[in-house]
Amino acid sequence: MSKGLCSRKEDYSRWYNEIVERADLAEHSAVRGCMVIKPYGYAIWEKMQQQLDKMFKETGHTNAYFPLFVPKSLFEAEEKNAEGFAKECAVVTHYRLKNDEDNPGKLKVDEDAKLEEELVVRPTSEAIIWNTYKGWIQSYRDLPILVNQWANVVRWEMRTRLFLRTAEFLWQEGHTAHASKEEALEETKMILDIYAEFAEKFMAMPVIKGVKSESERFAGAVETYCIESLMQDGKALQAGTSHFLGQNFAKAFDVKFASQEGKQEYVWASSWGVSTRLMGALIMTHSDDQGLVLPPNLAPFQVVMVPIYKGEEQRETVVNRLKEIKKELEAAGVSVKLDDRDTHKPGWKFAEYELKGVPLRLAMGMRDIENGNIEVARRDTLEKKVYEQKDLANKVKHLLENIQDNLYHKSIDFREENSHKADSYEEFKKLIEKKGGFVYAHWDGTAETEELIKKETKATIRCIPLNQKEEEGKCVYSGKPSKGRVIFAKAY
Numbered sequence: 001m002s003k004g005l006c007s008r009k010e011d012y013s014r015w016y017n018e019i020v021e022r023a024d025l026a027e028h029s030a031v032r033g034c035m036v037i038k039p040y041g042y043a044i045w046e047k048m049q050q051q052l053d054k055m056f057k058e059t060g061h062t063n064a065y066f067p068l069f070v071p072k073s074l075f076e077a078e079e080k081n082a083e084g085f086a087k088e089c090a091v092v093t094h095y096r097l098k099n100d101e102d103n104p105g106k107l108k109v110d111e112d113a114k115l116e117e118e119l120v121v122r123p124t125s126e127a128i129i130w131n132t133y134k135g136w137i138q139s140y141r142d143l144p145i146l147v148n149q150w151a152n153v154v155r156w157e158m159r160t161r162l163f164l165r166t167a168e169f170l171w172q173e174g175h176t177a178h179a180s181k182e183e184a185l186e187e188t189k190m191i192l193d194i195y196a197e198f199a200e201k202f203m204a205m206p207v208i209k210g211v212k213s214e215s216e217r218f219a220g221a222v223e224t225y226c227i228e229s230l231m232q233d234g235k236a237l238q239a240g241t242s243h244f245l246g247q248n249f250a251k252a253f254d255v256k257f258a259s260q261e262g263k264q265e266y267v268w269a270s271s272w273g274v275s276t277r278l279m280g281a282l283i284m285t286h287s288d289d290q291g292l293v294l295p296p297n298l299a300p301f302q303v304v305m306v307p308i309y310k311g312e313e314q315r316e317t318v319v320n321r322l323k324e325i326k327k328e329l330e331a332a333g334v335s336v337k338l339d340d341r342d343t344h345k346p347g348w349k350f351a352e353y354e355l356k357g358v359p360l361r362l363a364m365g366m367r368d369i370e371n372g373n374i375e376v377a378r379r380d381t382l383e384k385k386v387y388e389q390k391d392l393a394n395k396v397k398h399l400l401e402n403i404q405d406n407l408y409h410k411s412i413d414f415r416e417e418n419s420h421k422a423d424s425y426e427e428f429k430k431l432i433e434k435k436g437g438f439v440y441a442h443w444d445g446t447a448e449t450e451e452l453i454k455k456e457t458k459a460t461i462r463c464i465p466l467n468q469k470e471e472e473g474k475c476v477y478s479g480k481p482s483k484g485r486v487i488f489a490k491a492y
Contacts, residue, residue: 005355007289012233013161019283020162023292023356026279033160033167040356041279043300045170048278049150051202051297052172055194061146061174066128068152069119074127078252084219085123088155090167092119121154126220126271129175130249137177137267139258144187145177153275163280164237164492171275177267179257181246184268188244191272192225195240203278204295204407205229205285206415207239208438208487210463215447218271222246228462228487230415231284234436236462236489239281242272280492286380286407292357293379295407296400301337303329303396304358306349308365315342321369325362325392332393334400354379359403360396380406421485428476428488432459438489442482444475453477459488 005022006014020026025041028034037045053063069092076082096113100106122128129147136142154168163169174191178184192209199207207227217224221243229239247266250256255267286293296302305326307318319340326336337358339349346363353361361377368374374392377384380403387395418437422428431439443449443461454460468484475482 005289005291008232015289016280016284017162019287019292019355025283025292026162028162031167033157035162035166035168037170037276040300044282044294044298045276045279047298047300048198048202049172052194052198052274053148053150055198056148056172056174059146059190059194061148061176063149064147065149065151066125066132068122070122070125070128072118072120074131075120077127077131078220078249080248081124081126081220085155088123088157090121090154090156092121122151123153123155124271124273125149125151125153125173126175126245126249127253130253130255130269133175133177133267134253134255137255137257140179140260143177143179143257143267144183146174146187147176148172148174161280163276163283166276169276171273173273174271176270177250177255178269179259179265179267181268184246184270185244188223188225188242188270188272191242191270192227192240195242195272195274196227199227199229199239200408202295202297203282203285204297204404204411205239205281206408206412208463208465209467210465210487212241212463213447213450213461213486215450216461218243220245220248221271222248225466226463228489229281229285230418230438230489231281231492232287232414233284234418234490236438236487236491237277237281237284238462238491239278240272240274243270245269245271285411287357290382291355293407294357294359296359296404299335299357299359301335301358302400303334303336303360303362304349304353305336305338306346306353306361306363307338307340308346308363314366315340318364318366318369322362322364325374325389328393329396332397334393334396350377359400362396378403380410422476423473425476428453429457432457432488432490436490438462438487440485441476441488442471442473442484443486444478444480444482446478446480449475449477449480453488458490460491462487462489462491 005018008015024038026035026037029036094109094113096110097107098110100108150172157165157167160166176187196207199205207229212224223244225242227239229237250267256264259265305322309315309318326338329336359379363375372389373386374389376387420431422439422441464486471484473482
């Protein structure tokens with residue numbers, strides 16, 4: 001199998017698209033701006049889904065499902081939210097088609113089937129959920145509500161890229177209701193910690209936890225917390241957000257509860273989500289010019305076995321021995337695929353699994369069986385070694401842990417090497433343009449300055465880090481006083 005991938009240096013965007021398509025992750029669909037997630041890509045998403053779902057449930061959350069369609073009147077109830085998403089909304093206006101008399105065999109919209117009220121295809125679900133919560137909440141005894149939904153959403157993007165920005169995408173969205181501001185804030189921050197833990201322990205992707213500036217905040221939120229990661233091309237990617245909604249949606253939908261003191265009070269809220277965008281982040285954090293590189297914790301299978309043989313007799317012997325080893329590995333908790341197809345040569349298979357990013361490849365022939373050996377190839381370093389078959393399960397487990405750890409620390413090192421401080425606007429522009437990465441700089445806290453910097457350099461404030469050090473300084477743009485550095489970068 002000839003890969004012939006474009007290199008990252010040659011054309012990063014093309015390299016990314018080629019990996020997505022050639023590693024069998026996803027492809028463009030017949031619907032403009034939408035994607036087909038292929039089985040191998042969906043298997044990675046399922047791994048993400050399963051782990052996050054487990055982490056949500058461990059903290060007391062349960063799953064539910066809400067309608068895809070939101071009546072326009074409900075959608076526009078929270079004005080800031082409606083305004084923020086208005087330009088991205090797909091809208092259903094009719095509920096029926098009919099035969100087109102002028103074009104036999106074709107259909108047209110039945111003008112008599114116009115909806116009394118237009119339905120917005122959900123770009124996010126706050127409106128429909130808070131309208132529902134109104135019926136669920138009467139007293140403090142009904143709180144908290146800790147609900148998550150796994151769903152698809154539609155945001156009508158004009159410029160799309162597989163996983164990173166598509167008109168329809170998959171995600172989870174949590175929507176919680178609380179009796180106090182403190183409890184809602186605690187929930188918002190706890191979820192951010194879950195996202196950060198997932199990104200670092202499972203995706204092997206280091207993130208910075210922070211708060212969005214007012215301009216970058218979720219529409220309808222009082223505060224937006226985020227995790228930001230750095231891709232190999234020096235651009236930032238927002239990997240997850242958790243929003244403290246205050247009482248904005250409760251007031252918009254008149255959701256009140258009787259407190260323990262018997263007073264009628266508005267409910268406090270949070271919402272939070274990650275999406276299939278994480279797939280794009282995973283690709284761009286670890287992959288190389290040979291193809292996809294997957295951390296073992298999220299790989300559809302952690303080990304692939306390839307038999308090497310001549311003739312049917314050898315094939316049977318080698319495959320049977322590999323089946324025995326497969327059982328040993330699976331008993332130790334390792335996921336394994338044995339590729340015993342006789343339609344493809346070993347070299348083709350090696351290239352395929354390298355392209356697909358399988359963490360470990362085991363290859364064995366008759367000579368290996370005679371010597372009690374097996375060839376082991378790591379995807380992260382491309383190293384090949386011969387191991388004894390004795391105690392192989394423990395060796396493989398150790399190797400997988402090492403690969404996971406190596407990918408994380410490699411990404412940490414990359415981020416450190418590509419994080420810079422700027423103390424003047426000239427220095428800032430030079431770093432953004434020539435080096436990219438995270439640029440730590442003083443900002444005067446105004447939306448005007450933020451917008452001007454964005455307009456002139458295309459760099460945005462990715463976040464105000466939660467661990468921001470108090471540091472007296474001057475804004476790189478305006479020269480006005482600043483109490484700490486924020487992170488700027490060009491972003492996806």
